[in-house]
Amino acid sequence: MSETPSLHxxxxxxxxxxxxxRPQVFNSVNKDVALALQQHLRECQQNPEVRAVLLTGTGKAFCAGQDLAEITGPDSPEVAEIVEKHYNPIVELIRALDKPVVAAVNGVAAGAGANLALACDVVVAKESASFIQAFSKIGLIPDSGGTYFLPRLIGMQRASALMLTGDKVSATEAVQMGMIYKAFSDEVFDSEVAKLVQKLAAMPTKGLAYTKQLLNGTFGNNLTQQLRAEADxxxxxxxxxxYKEGVSAFLEKRQPTFTGQ
Structure with a gap:
């Protein structure tokens, strides 16, 4: 285990x-957290032992977005600089990672924290968790891929309303509108998340990676282009x-043992 004070x-x-x-500040992100997260995502990409990634939080929050204390001092960096150097690389690393990334939203996910979750391949949440596009409440615009992912997940009208109003969305509502995959009761959340990530880690890793790459390109392709990409x-x-193991196991009427190769 790699232990740093702010990211495990x-x-x-x-x-x-x-x-x-960083439960004392609702897991808000500062420079150290952002750069460590980038590094760990790179490690996940490079390490063949990693076949699934779980992103979650400690305490009552998943992630409350940017630590505002970091950007309000006299020598603080511009918000745009933080977005470019901290958040954009994280989102791009998540989408490029050749392994499934699960966001297990254990509490409030606000601002950039909500959008980092939505960038993941599968998003599940505690029933007590919530999602807030909080940017408008401080005069900013949704970043970290929010204006890209949210309209594609729930449609333009709902995405627009949530981003303009900053209204809170419960985990149950998020499931109903297609923002996330599932919500689990708080009592079984940890066990259900463990089953989910263990299932993904035992599946054909390369096949999952190819599926992810196809989904990354689907909104930029027409039907003919997407069919060609699927064939490739x-x-x-x-x-x-x-694939060979999967076919053999099917014909032999046994459970396959996938190695990720």
Whole structure:
């Protein structure tokens, strides 16, 4: 386990867990947290032992977004500089990562914290958690990919309303509108998250990566382009060891053992 005061990182049974650990400030992000998160995402990409990534928080919050104390002093960096150097690289690393990234939203996810969660491949939350596009409340615009992901997830009208008003969305409402995948009761949240990430870590990692890459490109392609991309990635998937194992297991009526190769 890699322990820093503000971000915990560990790898166990194929799952890399990255945990925000500033509960006293609702896991808000400062420079140290942002740069450490970038580094750990790079480690996840490079380490073949990692087959799924879990992003979550300690305490009552998932992540409250930017630590405003960092940008209000006399020598503080501009907000735009922080977005460019801290948040944009994180979002791009999550989307480029050749392994599934699960956001387990254990509490409030606000501002950039909400949008970092929405950048992940699968988002689940405690029923007591909530999502807030809080930027308008301090005169800023939604960043960290919010204006990209949210309209694609829930439609332009709802995304516009939530971003303009800054209204809070409960986890249950987020499921209903298609913002996130599932909400679990607080009592079973940890066990359900563990089952989910362990399931993904045991699946054909390259096939999942190819699926993720296809989804990354789908909104920029027309139908013909997407069909060609599917054919290309299917060729790659069919050349993997896991594909051969999956077919063999099906024919032999047994559970497959995938290695991620």
């Amino acid at each position: 990182f560990s790898i166990e049974a194929g799952v890399a867990t990255i945990r925000f650990n 990635y299917q060729l790659r998937a069919g050349s993997t060891t896991d």
